[in-house]
Amino acid sequence: MCDQWKEEFEYAVQVARAAGAVIRKAGECEIKVQTKSCAVDLVTQTDDRVEKIIIGSLKEQFGEGTHCFIGEESVSKGKPCVFTDKPTWIIDPVDGTTNFVHGFPFVAVSIAFAVNKKLEFGVVYSCIEDKMYKARKGHGAFCDDEQIQVSDVKDINKSIIISEHGTDRSPEKVSKIFSTMQKILRIPVHGLRGSGTAATNMCLVACGASEAFFEIGIHCWDIAAGVVIVREAGGILLDVDGGEFDLMSRRMVSANNKTIADRIIKEIEIFEVVRDDAEI
Structure with missing residues (x-):
């Protein structure tokens, strides 16, 4: 039986890890900062570059025109945020840009995949911590290779x-x-x-x-x-x-x-x- 979306999921993990390596390296160099909607809504050249790397890699792997993309930096530059039934990647290349600019050690690459407007899997790579969170619908959630679960606190x-x-x-x-x-x-x-x-x-x-x-x-x-x-x-x-x-x-x-x-x-x-x- 075909394990649907397994290939896409495993590739997303690889791409997120590679993107995280780019972010870590960029953090060691001079960071040039711009603003988007206001003085505290920051974007760097790294945000743009990493999004292009992620989307370019996905298009190369799965074919140009076969999937749709919603990317933070693309939308900020005026591309409409259109969510359809088509296979769609939803991407935040540098989640925590302000942290990244200040060297505050929580920065993540976030990649999700949806079909028929239903989320099928998600990958979050906390790249400074080097922790890979990942989950596929119906397959559990993991941090690296250890299964994780929410707390049982009700109080x-x-x-x-x-x-x-x-x-x-x-x-x-x-x-x-x-x-x-x-x-x-x-x-x-x-x-x-x-x-x-x-x-x-x-x-x-x-x-x-x-x-x-x-x-x-x-x-x-x-x-x-x-x-x-x-x-x-x-x-x-x-x-x-x-x-x-x-x-x-x-x-x-x-x-x-x-x-x-x-x-x-x-x-x-x-x-x-x-x-x-x-x-x-």
Whole structure:
């Protein structure tokens, strides 16, 4: 029986590792920084170069025109974010660019693959740590070759929760983000954390180091690979309003179980963001 998408999955692992090596080497050299949407939304030449390497490698391996691509840097340059039923790669070449610029040691390559708008596998290579997180639908989640699973904590008071503050620094959004964090800290929880990379945050939930990660304002390329890894590790994904998770909505709660997720959702102050697939 054909093991569907196995070849694509194994190649994605190879490509992610090779991309991570490029990022590590670039981190040893001068880093030239530009901005995208605002002064704190950073991009480097490495982001662009690594995305081109990843997409070029995939096209060469599987044939030009056979697959679709959603890449962070391509979208930032004006390419539409179109999610169809066709085989689609969703790529964040350098998740944690601000970390990369500052030498903060959490930077990840994130590669996901979807067919019929359903995520089939995800690969997250935390390249400074040299940890390869990976999962295929129905095959479990792994860190390197060791299977991982979410924690069994159900008591919110015994949890570590992860969140990020994003790049939109408008007073209204900043106020709601930090109000939410304050309310969660006052539950109380054991701690509130953030690695600076959504892909890594999701992997920390998947391996049981944290009970949940939530954020409003993330993008599909930040979390697509992590979604598969969390699910295959036994976790769940929800919208921040408690509804069904939507990859393009830019709103997400990932958690070890519904008890923890529901408790966090009670405290989240929701604000509006533009969907990734919105018409420009």
